[in-house]
Amino acid sequence: MRNIFKYIPMVTLGQILGTVVGFPLLCFLINIFYYSNKYNDDAEQYSTEYMNNSYDIEVTMPEEKSKLYIENVDKDVITSETFREKIDNNYFSNPRGLYFPFYSVEYKKYFSIMCFLGANRMHWPYGMKVILTVNRDDMNNPEYGTKENPVPVLKDVGVDESIRDYDKDYDKVYMDSFYRENVIRYLKYKMPKSEFKKRFKNGE
Structure with a gap:
């Protein structure tokens, strides 16, 4: 041998x-x-603080072919993103974010509806009135609301009809859970580490 x-x-x-x-x-x-320190792994403990500092606004979504949707104007805009947590052979097991950026005429800001939980059983609310839940710090920060850095929207529900199948928009237990889990994933995967530390850890 x-x-x-x-x-x-x-x-x-x-x-x-x-x-x-x-x-x-x-x-x-x-x-x-690398991967063990890439994301904000303690995001869950700050999710309630982020949600408590949020409020609802009502907007009318643009029609389907409107140029108020950024992707209808800029074909290079990122509308989906996969977050690798480690090197393995199963790329599809990694968390994913879906983004729907648009310009709001009412607020004169760019917003991006973000979903990190999958968008199954949902239809896009073209031309519909919707309630968007936004964070107060994001809305007050002049660095947010631009085409390059739209205000994140982590919960959206239809005003006159549900965006989700089976009227899930109006199921409080379901939407509370959806919102919380979506916020946790946004804070963990999408918010830059430098901003996360500044906003929740006093820049430590």
């Missing part, structure tokens, strides 16, 4: 060892030192 290696060229042996030992070790180190 010990002499089997003399029949294997050194280059081939190096490739085998690199594949069997080196690559898994590299993945392990990247997962430990």
Whole structure:
């Protein structure tokens, strides 16, 4: 058994060892030192603070082909994003965000309806009146509301009819849970770490 290696060229042996030992070790180190600190993993404990500092506004959504939707004007705008938590072979198991950015004539600001829980059983409220839940700090911050940095919207419900199937918009238990989980994922994956520390940890 010990002499089997003399029949294997050194280059081939190096490739085998690199594949069997080196690559898994590299993945392990990247997962430990990069991905373990990439996101705001303590976001859940600040989610209530974020929600308590939020309020509802009513807007009329633009019609389907309106240029008030950023993606109808700028084809390079990001409308979906996958957040890798570690290196593995199952890319589709990673969390994903869906974004629907638009300009509100009523508020003269750009908003982005964000969903991190999947958008199943929902239809887009083109031309509908909707209630959007927004954060007060985001609304008051001049750095938000621009095309490049729209105000995040983490809960939206129809005024005259439900956006979601089975009238889920008006199921308080369901929507409270949806909103909380959506906020947690927004704070964890989407909000930049520097801003997260500044807003919730006094910049520490």
